[in-house]
Amino acid sequence: MTARGAEPDEHEQYLMSDTPDKTWDGKSNEEWRKDVGDNYTLEAQTYDERRSVHLNARFFFEISYGVLDELLGDVPEGAVHVDMPVGTGRFLFHLRDKGRTHDMLGVDISPGMLKVCRDRARERNERLPVMFGDAFKLCLADNSIDVLSSLRFFHLFPVRYWDAILAEMFRVLKPGGILLVDLRNLFRFGAWGILKEFRDRWVHKDQPHGFLTPTRLGSLFADWELEKTVGVGLDGLPHLSALSPSLAHRLSRLGRYRPIKYVTKEIVIKARKPAS
Numbered sequence: 001m002t003a004r005g006a007e008p009d010e011h012e013q014y015l016m017s018d019t020p021d022k023t024w025d026g027k028s029n030e031e032w033r034k035d036v037g038d039n040y041t042l043e044a045q046t047y048d049e050r051r052s053v054h055l056n057a058r059f060f061f062e063i064s065y066g067v068l069d070e071l072l073g074d075v076p077e078g079a080v081h082v083d084m085p086v087g088t089g090r091f092l093f094h095l096r097d098k099g100r101t102h103d104m105l106g107v108d109i110s111p112g113m114l115k116v117c118r119d120r121a122r123e124r125n126e127r128l129p130v131m132f133g134d135a136f137k138l139c140l141a142d143n144s145i146d147v148l149s150s151l152r153f154f155h156l157f158p159v160r161y162w163d164a165i166l167a168e169m170f171r172v173l174k175p176g177g178i179l180l181v182d183l184r185n186l187f188r189f190g191a192w193g194i195l196k197e198f199r200d201r202w203v204h205k206d207q208p209h210g211f212l213t214p215t216r217l218g219s220l221f222a223d224w225e226l227e228k229t230v231g232v233g234l235d236g237l238p239h240l241s242a243l244s245p246s247l248a249h250r251l252s253r254l255g256r257y258r259p260i261k262y263v264t265k266e267i268v269i270k271a272r273k274p275a276s
């Protein structure tokens with residue numbers, strides 16, 4: 001499957017196949033994806049708590065959700081927004097807290113994460129439908145979604161999977177539909193990042209986690225209109241925020257500019273499926 005609707009090439013057929021071909025870690029694609037979902041089920045009950053204890057994480061989420069809100073812009077009533085993977089629903093509940101009332105649907109491969117999300121919606125007395133689904137084969141019709149968000153997700157997969165995931169997102173979005181994703185920056189790790197990339201690629205002949213390099217942006221989003229990219233998460237700012245929150249917030253805006261955006265923790269991307 002390709003975003004352009006052409007016949008799948010060999011690489012894509014391999015990615016999408018259900019055959020027990022070995023990929024990496026001695027597992028087939030299917031086994032590996034299932035393992036990822038199962039691992040999240042194991043940590044589902046403590047997922048949010050573990051990510052809110054540290055000042056770093058709290059500041060990061062404050063800044064990144066602020067950027068995401070801004071990039072999302074006005075969403076008309078009746079628009080359908082899918083968050084995939086929804087996890088425990090953090091992003092969608094945040095949007096509800098901000099007064100957003102458009103239709104939202106959460107999709108995830110982990111039954112445990114979906115349960116936490118469903119329970120939370122019940123506790124909050126809110127309607128938030130969730131659905132089991134795999135990013136590689138979304139059970140959503142072509143051209144049916146207005147907004148698709150996908151956060152803290154791509155880094156779980158080696159970069160060679162990213163095209164296939166993006167192609168699925170492209171397929172389900174309506175022409176003109178909006179995609180919001182965040183991708184982890186490789187250069188955030190400086191020299192260590194470069195060594196790690198070298199080790200994974202050429203020593204281990206593998207890539208356990210996917211990181212973005214600036215040169216990958218253009219090719220990844222070749223089929224899309226890339227509207228905005230914002231770097232989020234500059235080292236040191238969380239600690240500064242304990243002393244001066246307003247200065248830390250102001251300095252975090254530096255992530256909007258090159259080359260600083262490439263040394264932040266993540267880049268938040270707003271892309272649009274071309275209208276025609």
Ligand SMILES: C[S@@+](CC[C@H](N)C(=O)[O-])C[C@H]1O[C@@H](n2cnc3c(N)ncnc32)[C@H](O)[C@@H]1O
Pocket residue numbers: 033036037040041084085086087088089090091107108109110113133134135136150151152153156
């Ligand atoms: C790091 S969590 C992010 C969850 C949420 N987006 C957030 O920001 O908190 C990664 C999520 O991806 C889900 N996941 C992993 N592989 C998936 C797949 N192939 N399709 C759909 N969801 C998947 C996991 O179950 C988990 O909930």
